[in-house]
Amino acid sequence: MDLSAINPLLFVAGFLVAATPLIFAAIGELVVEKSGVLNLGVEGMMITGAICGFATAVETGSPLLGFAAAAVGGAVLSLLFAFLTQVALANQVASGLSLTLFGLGLSALIGQSYVGIKPPRLGDIDFGPLADIPVIGPILFTHDIILYLGIALVAGVWAVLKFTRAGLILRAVGESHDAAHALGYKVKRIRTAAILFGGACAGLGGAYISLIRVPQWTEGMTAGIGWIALALVVFASWKPWRALLGAYLFGGITQLQLNLQGAGVAIPVEYLAMSPYIITIIVLVVLSADKSAAPASLGRTFHASN
Amino acid sequence: MTDKLLDLSGLTKAYPGVVANDDVSLRIAPGEVHALLGENGAGKSTLVKMIYGLVKPDAGQMQMRGENFAPTDPHAARQAGVGMVFQHFSLFDALSVAENIALGMENPPRMRELSQQIRDVSDTYGLPLAPDRIVGDLSAGERQRVEIIRCLLQDPKLLIMDEPTSVLTPQEVEILFKTLRKLSAEGTAILYISHKLEEIRSLCDSATILRLGKVVGHCTPRETSARDMAEMMVGSALKTPTRDSKEPGEVTLTLNKLSARSAHAFGMPLREISVEVRRGEVLGIGGVAGNGQDELLNALSGETLVGAGMIAFDGRDIGLLGPTARRALGVLTAPEERLGHAAVPDMSLTENAMLTGAAREGLERGGMLDWGKARSFAEKIIKTFDVRTPGPGNAARSLSGGNLQKFVIGREVLQRPELLVVNQPTWGVDASAAAAIRQALLDLASGGTAVIVISQDLDELMEISDNFAALNEGRLSSTRPAQGLTVEEIGLMMGGAHGMEVAHV
Numbered sequence: 001m002d003l004s005a006i007n008p009l010l011f012v013a014g015f016l017v018a019a020t021p022l023i024f025a026a027i028g029e030l031v032v033e034k035s036g037v038l039n040l041g042v043e044g045m046m047i048t049g050a051i052c053g054f055a056t057a058v059e060t061g062s063p064l065l066g067f068a069a070a071a072v073g074g075a076v077l078s079l080l081f082a083f084l085t086q087v088a089l090a091n092q093v094a095s096g097l098s099l100t101l102f103g104l105g106l107s108a109l110i111g112q113s114y115v116g117i118k119p120p121r122l123g124d125i126d127f128g129p130l131a132d133i134p135v136i137g138p139i140l141f142t143h144d145i146i147l148y149l150g151i152a153l154v155a156g157v158w159a160v161l162k163f164t165r166a167g168l169i170l171r172a173v174g175e176s177h178d179a180a181h182a183l184g185y186k187v188k189r190i191r192t193a194a195i196l197f198g199g200a201c202a203g204l205g206g207a208y209i210s211l212i213r214v215p216q217w218t219e220g221m222t223a224g225i226g227w228i229a230l231a232l233v234v235f236a237s238w239k240p241w242r243a244l245l246g247a248y249l250f251g252g253i254t255q256l257q258l259n260l261q262g263a264g265v266a267i268p269v270e271y272l273a274m275s276p277y278i279i280t281i282i283v284l285v286v287l288s289a290d291k292s293a294a295p296a297s298l299g300r301t302f303h304a305s306n
Numbered sequence: 307m308t309d310k311l312l313d314l315s316g317l318t319k320a321y322p323g324v325v326a327n328d329d330v331s332l333r334i335a336p337g338e339v340h341a342l343l344g345e346n347g348a349g350k351s352t353l354v355k356m357i358y359g360l361v362k363p364d365a366g367q368m369q370m371r372g373e374n375f376a377p378t379d380p381h382a383a384r385q386a387g388v389g390m391v392f393q394h395f396s397l398f399d400a401l402s403v404a405e406n407i408a409l410g411m412e413n414p415p416r417m418r419e420l421s422q423q424i425r426d427v428s429d430t431y432g433l434p435l436a437p438d439r440i441v442g443d444l445s446a447g448e449r450q451r452v453e454i455i456r457c458l459l460q461d462p463k464l465l466i467m468d469e470p471t472s473v474l475t476p477q478e479v480e481i482l483f484k485t486l487r488k489l490s491a492e493g494t495a496i497l498y499i500s501h502k503l504e505e506i507r508s509l510c511d512s513a514t515i516l517r518l519g520k521v522v523g524h525c526t527p528r529e530t531s532a533r534d535m536a537e538m539m540v541g542s543a544l545k546t547p548t549r550d551s552k553e554p555g556e557v558t559l560t561l562n563k564l565s566a567r568s569a570h571a572f573g574m575p576l577r578e579i580s581v582e583v584r585r586g587e588v589l590g591i592g593g594v595a596g597n598g599q600d601e602l603l604n605a606l607s608g609e610t611l612v613g614a615g616m617i618a619f620d621g622r623d624i625g626l627l628g629p630t631a632r633r634a635l636g637v638l639t640a641p642e643e644r645l646g647h648a649a650v651p652d653m654s655l656t657e658n659a660m661l662t663g664a665a666r667e668g669l670e671r672g673g674m675l676d677w678g679k680a681r682s683f684a685e686k687i688i689k690t691f692d693v694r695t696p697g698p699g700n701a702a703r704s705l706s707g708g709n710l711q712k713f714v715i716g717r718e719v720l721q722r723p724e725l726l727v728v729n730q731p732t733w734g735v736d737a738s739a740a741a742a743i744r745q746a747l748l749d750l751a752s753g754g755t756a757v758i759v760i761s762q763d764l765d766e767l768m769e770i771s772d773n774f775a776a777l778n779e780g781r782l783s784s785t786r787p788a789q790g791l792t793v794e795e796i797g798l799m800m801g802g803a804h805g806m807e808v809a810h811v
Binding site: 165168169171172175176178179180182183184185293295296 | 408
């Protein structure tokens with residue numbers, strides 16, 4: 001065992017990358033749940049985004065177009081969920097689960113001819129002299145634009161929810177759809193918009209795995225990140241910054257266990273591989289003491305009875 | 307009156323299978339306080355929803371100050387000067403007072419200015435409110451203030467109030483009325499929905515009475531007796547429940563410093579409740595909703611288990627027994643929420659009868675269900691309590707509120723309880739069915755059963771109780787004989803005005 005083989009700078013920079021797909025998926029789902037909808041299809045939307053982004057990037061040669069296509073792909077799939085739950089008034093849990101299964105199958109179908117191909121690389125942003133600062137430079141200023149977009153998105157969602165009228169209305173709809181309806185707010189329209197936003201975010205997160213983190217296409221490559229994102233939203237008590245911290249914790253441990261595997265630590269690989277999931281859940285369960293933060297209408301079907 | 311604010315003519319709205327409003331016409335002048343009277347299902351709510359833009363009429367015209375008025379949604383109605391205070395509050399528990407108010411305004415100012423405006427208006431009208439408090443922590447009276455202030459900040463020409471006093475103590479009602487009279491003097495018209503006739507007589511200038519969606523009469527409430535108005539609402543003469551006076555028997559239920567936490571995040575814990583109930587006694591427990599009524603019922607039914615020594619029934623400590631064990635002893639309960647608590651909505655009446663009646667009526671044997679017996683038990687309830695339904699095979703959900711309530715109460719009464727606890731036995735039930743339920747409770751007491759009636763309807767409690775106590779913030783006042791209690795005294799037992807004060811200007 002040789003722990004000195006782990007380079008701390010690369011390790012930290014690596015865990016920022018590992019956490020980014022989770023950040024996108026979790027912040028999107030957080031907005032959806034704040035509007036009172038429980039979409040269990042995050043995993044399916046992520047993997048759909050992963051293949052839509054991958055295929056577009058390969059065909060056009062532009063990774064940024066790939067990310068745009070991933071957002072659209074995730075949003076289109078979530079539109080199916082919005083139709084089922086908001087128009088057909090289907091059960092949200094069942095619809096979300098079937099969305100995941102559908103997304104996994106659909107992505108495998110689209111991805112058949114893309115296995116083993118290398119996608120075009122998205123270059124890092126050139127921060128000039130900032131990247132030369134010792135320690136901080138290589139950790140913070142050697143990343144691609146999507147990673148920074150993820151952090152900006154968390155800040156944006158936090159600010160919109162806390163300070164704007166649109167955020168207030170979104171929270172109100174999630175808190176009591178009946179009261180919001182009585183005051184004249186369009187519950188279904190607001191919820192559909194939130195679901196689309198969540199789908200686009202999940203798609204971006206998926207594409208970040210297939211285009212940057214791995215980068216290649218394999219079936220089922222999101223490997224449960226969507227489920228972790230769902231758990232993260234709950235354990236973060238629906239607070240954006242806490243979700244970001246949880247994502248970093250998960251990303252950090254993922255990166256650490258990979259490094260430990262590389263260093264040949266005498267712990268069976270299976271235990272190391274499951275450690276990020278277990279530790280993230282334990283920490284977040286401990287943190288999430290106040291359960292009252294849940295949107296009161298979460299998961300309930302809204303039907304305007306007049 | 308020549309100058310009119312709102313003029314409705316020929317409004318009709320039909321839902322599949324029922325005409326909610328049939329050719330309803332109504333006129334309100336500026337500054338007039340107009341009462342809309344009718345039983346549940348008479349179409350009052352549908353009518354005001356049309357004025358507030360929540361429901362679109364099938365036919366008919368609305369005019370506001372001489373101009374055509376057809377709001378497509380509440381935003382349009384608010385812009386035209388219509389404000390509404392809802393019966394079931396349209397508030398968001400987890401948001402602050404200021405956020406709740408901002409949500410009900412068309413162009414809310416910035417939060418800091420809004421907080422200042424809230425303080426100003428609440429001072430002017432004597433409705434104290436702190437803008438940054440979380441609504442879930444407020445009492446029912448305070449919640450209503452949030453709704454009223456939300457309307458007042460928009461400077462409404464017409465204020466619609468849907469059953470505003472059902473959650474207030476008599477003192478709070480008096481203060482609300484002073485606020486409303488002040489508004490009316492300033493020229494705001496008020497459309498006031500209630501079925502509390504004495505309140506309407508003291509507040510309203512005119513009244514329109516609805517029955518089955520049609521206007522059946524107009525009257526001037528100050529010159530019409532409450533009984534006449536009630537009979538116009540019901541369409542037939544009313545029977546008043548009666549009972550033979552009898553000496554109460556020995557003490558059967560003793561609560562000794564009963565304390566219990568609430569199962570809900572925004573519920574009210576019970577705090578050291580001590581009381582004794584005798585055989586043949588009807589104990590009425592009043593109080594504003596949310597002061598521990600549900601929690602008290604749950605503690606007595608066994609849904610919430612409490613510590614040893616807190617509840618004694620016939621000398622036996624039952625605080626640690628579950629609902630089934632208590633039922634076997636004869637402690638029966640009927641909770642407030644009919645669908646989902648007292649009855650399972652999608653199960654048939656036979657199955658619902660079996661759910662609480664199994665132990666005392668012998669409807670199961672060694673774990674096997676006796677369908678025949680259960681069915682005849684359900685039929686007996688339906689027959690004895692005049693439940694209108696095609697038969698015991700129908701789902702509980704298919705019954706109207708009043709009919710299901712008769713079934714739920716009947717199911718407990720026919721199990722020959724030793725102690726019966728009911729919460730809101732006649733809530734949302736029409737007058738004749740309510741009279742039948744009250745009579746059944748009185749008959750039960752005459753037969754030697756101890757009855758506890760928890761209700762927010764003070765008239766009901768005064769009509770049937772021997773003794774009266776009030777719940778306030780999870781505490782129970784001392785028990786007093788119901789006979790001779792004045793409204794004033796009852797109000798003080800219920801916690802008085804909760805810090806409300808009369809309008810300053």
